[in-house]
Amino acid sequence: MGSVLFLAIAVAVLGVPGCSKPQAKNETVAEVNGDAIKVNELREFLGVRGGMAPVAGIPAEKKKEALDRLIAGRLLAQDARSKGLDNTDEFRNIVKESAKSALITGLYRKEVASKGNVSKEDIQAEAKKMKAADNALSDDHANARAQRSVSESRIRKIEEELIAAANKEFPSEIHKVVVDKVVKGENVPDDTVLATAAGDNVTYGHVMKELRKVAGGMRGVEDITRNPIAVNRMLTREATGKSLAAYAKKQGIEGSEWHAATRTEIERAILIDMLAGKVLEKEATVADKEIEAYYKEHPEMFAQHGKKVSFMMVKEQLRGFLTNEKRKSAMNAYIEELKKKAKITVNEKVLGEV
Numbered sequence: 486m487g488s489v490l491f492l493a494i495a496v497a498v499l500g501v502p503g504c505s506k507p508q509a510k511n512e513t514v515a516e517v518n519g520d521a522i523k524v525n526e527l528r529e530f531l532g533v534r535g536g537m538a539p540v541a542g543i544p545a546e547k548k549k550e551a552l553d554r555l556i557a558g559r560l561l562a563q564d565a566r567s568k569g570l571d572n573t574d575e576f577r578n579i580v581k582e583s584a585k586s587a588l589i590t591g592l593y594r595k596e597v598a599s600k601g602n603v604s605k606e607d608i609q610a611e612a613k614k615m616k617a618a619d620n621a622l623s624d625d626h627a628n629a630r631a632q633r634s635v636s637e638s639r640i641r642k643i644e645e646e647l648i649a650a651a652n653k654e655f656p657s658e659i660h661k662v663v664v665d666k667v668v669k670g671e672n673v674p675d676d677t678v679l680a681t682a683a684g685d686n687v688t689y690g691h692v693m694k695e696l697r698k699v700a701g702g703m704r705g706v707e708d709i710t711r712n713p714i715a716v717n718r719m720l721t722r723e724a725t726g727k728s729l730a731a732y733a734k735k736q737g738i739e740g741s742e743w744h745a746a747t748r749t750e751i752e753r754a755i756l757i758d759m760l761a762g763k764v765l766e767k768e769a770t771v772a773d774k775e776i777e778a779y780y781k782e783h784p785e786m787f788a789q790h791g792k793k794v795s796f797m798m799v800k801e802q803l804r805g806f807l808t809n810e811k812r813k814s815a816m817n818a819y820i821e822e823l824k825k826k827a828k829i830t831v832n833e834k835v836l837g838e839v
Contacts, residue, residue, distance in 0.1 A: 511524050524839055533633055539839065541626060541630045564760060564823055565760040588730045592736060592743070608635055612631035651728040651729045657683075659679065660680060664720065675688060680723070682731075696709050768808070771807045
């Protein structure tokens with residue numbers, strides 16, 4: 486995972502600028518119990534990085550589905566707060582762990598807001614190239630795609646410039662000799678320092694923890710923790726993050742409106758995860774008899790080359806599938822109940838302009 490991608494990921498899960506400073510065309514597309522969802526947030530959710538360009542080539546129903554998911558997120562976070570989940574040690578600890586991401590994303594938002602706009606001339610030039618490559622492309626589609634392409638290019642440049650500035654101001658140092666020991670499989674204590682940045686250390690234990698998160702409990706975890714490319718990429722990502730966070734502080738991001746907006750988004754995401762865990766706690770297991778019943782009721786699903794696949798061969802795969810289905814149904818039902826008690830308004834005109 487490259488350092489530029491690290492910054493992109495830090496932002497992608499959090500949405501786009503949500504601070505009080507008005508932005509062009511960043512209108513409210515929906516309100517959930519008075520909590521606004523902005524156009525830029527929906528665009529980002531639909532894959533337009535930075536959310537500053539209109540979405541191209543996505544049907545209206547897909548935009549509505551995406552908005553419904555954002556509305557569901559607002560409802561879950563509000564419900565979590567009403568249950569006091571934001572007043573727990575678990576919540577406070579996770580928020581504390583996210584402090585670095587909040588600073589980095591706040592800095593990114595500020596830079597995108599001030600430097601992310603693209604000129605009409607650049608968009609027209611890009612649209613002209615697109616139409617030359619595809620003469621069936623309409624003017625409207627060419628302009629929308631061009632705006633997205635030019636905006637994404639500008640955002641990549643902003644990311645690269647931020648990382649370069651942070652690394653210049655707070656250079657990092659990777660301790661190659663120690664890293665070589667790691668990839669060779671030598672015994673290295675968890676507190677061994679693999680890199681330093683902005684006066685802080687990146688330890689072996691931390692890097693291994695992050696690599697295991699990437700592996701997600703799948704096979705090959707040990708392979709990835711010994712893979713020199715994976716180890717060095719993760720190490721670079723973590724060191725760059727420390728440099729960026731220090732640079733953000735120096736730029737006065739801490740305590741700013743950008744920082745506050747980002748913290749709100751992070752806290753909302755944490756609350757949604759915490760509440761989902763509680764809602765789905767009873768849906769975590771599927772009994773063997775349920776699996777066997779499903780297997781018998783859907784014989785067409787378990788035929789391969791004209792022969793029936795044995796129950797034992799698919800039992801655990803079915804368990805995972807049925808568990809996910811139960812959890813999905815439980816969460817959908819919970820959200821529907823929240824919707825019945827909520828005041829939700831959608832601006833259809835604005836939604837059409839996303």
